[in-house]
Amino acid sequence: MSEKIKELKVSAIENGTVIDHIPSHAVFQVIRILKLDSFDNMVLFATNLESKKYGTKGLIKVSNKFFLPEELNKIALVAPHASIIEIRDFQVSSKKIVETPDHVNGIVRCFNPNCVTNHEQVTTRFTVVEKEELRLKCHFCEKITRRSNMEFK
Amino acid sequence: MKNKSLVSINDYTKEEQLRVLELAREFEKNPVQTILQDYVVASLFFEPSTRTRLSFESAVNRLGGKVIGFSEASNTSVKKGESLRDTILTIANYSDLIVMRNPIEGSARFASEISPVPIINAGDGANQHPTQTLLDLYSILKTQGTLDNLHVAFVGDLKYGRTVHSLVIALCNFNTTFHLVSPLELKLPSSVKMHIKEKNLTYHQYTDMEEVIPNADVFYMTRIQRERFSDPLEYERIKNSYNLHHDMILNTKDNFKVLHPLPRVNEIDINVDSSPKAYYFEQALNGVYVRQALMALILGLLQ
Numbered sequence: 262m263s264e265k266i267k268e269l270k271v272s273a274i275e276n277g278t279v280i281d282h283i284p285s286h287a288v289f290q291v292i293r294i295l296k297l298d299s300f301d302n303m304v305l306f307a308t309n310l311e312s313k314k315y316g317t318k319g320l321i322k323v324s325n326k327f328f329l330p331e332e333l334n335k336i337a338l339v340a341p342h343a344s345i346i347e348i349r350d351f352q353v354s355s356k357k358i359v360e361t362p363d364h365v366n367g368i369v370r371c372f373n374p375n376c377v378t379n380h381e382q383v384t385t386r387f388t389v390v391e392k393e394e395l396r397l398k399c400h401f402c403e404k405i406t407r408r409s410n411m412e413f414k
Numbered sequence: 415m416k417n418k419s420l421v422s423i424n425d426y427t428k429e430e431q432l433r434v435l436e437l438a439r440e441f442e443k444n445p446v447q448t449i450l451q452d453y454v455v456a457s458l459f460f461e462p463s464t465r466t467r468l469s470f471e472s473a474v475n476r477l478g479g480k481v482i483g484f485s486e487a488s489n490t491s492v493k494k495g496e497s498l499r500d501t502i503l504t505i506a507n508y509s510d511l512i513v514m515r516n517p518i519e520g521s522a523r524f525a526s527e528i529s530p531v532p533i534i535n536a537g538d539g540a541n542q543h544p545t546q547t548l549l550d551l552y553s554i555l556k557t558q559g560t561l562d563n564l565h566v567a568f569v570g571d572l573k574y575g576r577t578v579h580s581l582v583i584a585l586c587n588f589n590t591t592f593h594l595v596s597p598l599e600l601k602l603p604s605s606v607k608m609h610i611k612e613k614n615l616t617y618h619q620y621t622d623m624e625e626v627i628p629n630a631d632v633f634y635m636t637r638i639q640r641e642r643f644s645d646p647l648e649y650e651r652i653k654n655s656y657n658l659h660h661d662m663i664l665n666t667k668d669n670f671k672v673l674h675p676l677p678r679v680n681e682i683d684i685n686v687d688s689s690p691k692a693y694y695f696e697q698a699l700n701g702v703y704v705r706q707a708l709m710a711l712i713l714g715l716l717q
Contacts, residue, residue, distance in 0.1 A: 375539055377520035381498050401520025402541055403422070405605070 272305060277324040279346040280336070285309050287339040288319035290413055294335050294368060295328070302326055315342075330360075335368055337361040338395065338411070361392040369397060372410040376402035385414070416714035419526035419533040423544040423580045428587045435552050437707035437716060438700070445703065449715050450479030456509035457483035458501075459536070460492070460516040465676060466536050466545070469701040470513050477706055482508060499528055506531045511713060514538075532712050540576050545708065546675055547580040549701040554632055556700065557671045557693060561585070567593040567626045570636035570656055570681060572602040577675045578636055583609045592617035593626045597652045600642065623656060627666055633658075635674045635681055653680065660685040673697050 283291055288308045291297075297304050303324035312318035333345055337359040347355045365387040371378045378385045378401055387397035387406065395408040415430055426434070441447075455474045459467050462485075471481045482505075484490055492501060498516070502525045505512060512529060514522060515536040522535035522542070537543040555561050566585060568578050572594055582592065582602070586609050594602050594617055601619065610617050620626055627633065638656060643649035657680060663670065674682060674694040686692050710716045 371520075373519060375517070375519050377498070377518050377524045380518050380521075381524060383499075383524055399520065401523045402539075404519070404541075 272322075273351060274303070274305070274322050274324045274348055275351055276349055277302070277322060277326050277347075278328055279348060280321045280323075280333075280340075281318070281344045281346060282312070282315065282342050283308075283319035283321065283336075283340040284315070285317045285319050288321065290339045291319075291321060291336045291343075293413065294339070295323075295332065297321070297323065300326070331362070334360050334362045335365070338365065338369065339413075341395070361389060361395070363389055365389060365397055368413060369406065370412040370414050371399045371402060371404065372406040372412070373399065373402050373404045376404065378402075415711040415717075417532050418712060419522075419529075419535075420544050420708065420712070421522045421526050421533065421535045421538075422542045423547045423584050425544070431548065431551065431584065431587075434548055434704060434707050434711065435555055437710065438548075438552050438703040441703040441706040441710075442700075445706065446476050448478035449710060450474060450477035450713070453479045453511070453713060454509045455479055455481050455709065456505045456512045457481050457485075458505065458512060458514040458516075459483070459485045460487045460514070461537075462486070463515055463536070465698050465701060466515060466543075469698070470534075470536065470545075470705050473702045473705040473709065476702070477710070479709075483513075498525065502529050502533075511709060534708065534712065537576075540574060542580060543576050544580060545701070545705055546577045547584050548708065549697065549704040550577065550581050550634070550673065550675070551584060552700050552704050553671075553673055553693060553697040558631055558669055561588040563589050563591075564631045565591045565593060565629055566632045566634060567595060567623075567630040568602070568634050568636070569595040569623050569626075571600045571638045571642060572596040572636070573600040574639070574642060575636040578602070578634070579606045581634065582606055586610055586613045586615060590615060593620065593630060594618065595620045595623045595626055595656075597621060597638075597656075599648075600638070623658070624662060627662060627670075629667075631667060631669055631671075633663075633670065633672045635672060635678075637674075637677065637679055637681060656681050658682045658686055660689060663689060663691050666691060 285308045305322040308319040309317045343359045345357050346353055367384050371385055386400035390396050390398045397406045457471055474481050506529050511532055513534045513536050517539045519539035519541040522538040526533040535542055558564055572578050640649050670691050671693040672691055676694055
């Protein structure tokens with residue numbers, strides 16, 4: 262019952278995608294990664310909601326939009342436990358957890374100030390060498406960017 | 415290996431690395447040839463170098479090729495703000511192969527992906543310097559008669575020394591036992607040790623170099639740079655404890671050789687130079703043969 266009340270803090274959507282269990286501090290990063298800031302459909306979001314599991318959480322609802330898995334997996338970098346709920350006709354039609362991708366192109370900046378990606382116009386490319394702690398190896402300078410020094414473009 | 419850029423030592427398989435060394439031996443027997451006479455090699459050095467640049471240029475000249483390029487970027491359009499992309503795309507029009515040293519890490523990988531001609535990385539910042547690794551392997555092979563099952567000591571700055579990192583990784587293919595001698599603050603990074611562990615090889619760590627000398631086959635020394643230390647007194651103390659003298663290598667194995675990528679400062683006393691166990695200047699000469707072999711393979715002149 263209490264779950265239902267919380268859900269209703271943000272209006273229900275008829276069709277679209279709900280991204281739940283986003284860390285509160287990462288809501289705006291998720292918006293940026295999914296480019297929802299330049300999106301035309303209705304987007305609802307909330308942050309600092311109560312969460313039994315995580316203390317607080319953020320939530321985003323995107324109307325009339327269903328994402329490809331590779332689009333959504335990008336947000337695993339900032340929201341590793343996010344769940345993706347697809348809504349069709351006000352009903353949950355599927356529910357899954359994001360997966361950390363094997364490769365990350367763009368999105369993340371290489372932490373190494375002396376890396377060519379911070380000097381030339383070139384898209385960053387990383388291999389995810391450690392998914393749990395999140396360690397990204399730069400394709401160019403071969404240095405490891407960690408969660409603690411990760412910046413988003 | 416035709417048209418195959420060399421950016422990181424791992425771009426070449428063990429077999430390809432051994433092929434370069436095998437051909438280097440042929441060039442050493444016969445270093446003056448004309449096989450490059452129809453070729454132009456661009457030598458782009460965005461930061462200073464003595465051995466790498468001049469040994470590349472010597473290698474090209476001795477094979478009859480032409481060299482174009484620069485030894486500092488200040489008299490090129492880079493000074494006017496031209497991007498590396500545009501510099502590479504332009505110079506690729508004028509040459510068959512580009513040799514580049516650039517202080518920006520990853521610049522060689524980037525160049526290899528946009529350039530229509532192959533790139534040889536002659537050092538990209540603190541990242542990679544694969545031709546040094548190949549000439550180190552060649553020097554070890556020549557002095558020891560084999561690359562397999564050796565006891566190799568690495569001495570000095572093992573944390574920042576890129577030549578050490580690449581050579582350790584390359585030697586992991588040859589069942590090496592590693593003896594790692596460094597001040598505590600300059601130990602080999604765990605990311606490099608990981609390669610040793612993955613191959614189930616053994617390494618030992620020391621802070622005192624004299625302990626290792628009697629057991630080593632190869633003694634690979636590196637320069638300890640002042641700028642790595644926040645405390646100048648600590649630098650002075652360490653600098654003096656990593657100083658190799660002639661009398662320290664009297665009771666070494668017969669095959670013992672001292673290697674150093676150079677430049678040295680004071681970590682090897684000049685009284686070591688006259689010892690038959692000093693090998694660093696021959697090592698620098700080997701760079702010419704290894705680079706001749708590499709360029710001949712990449713240009714498809716040999717297979």
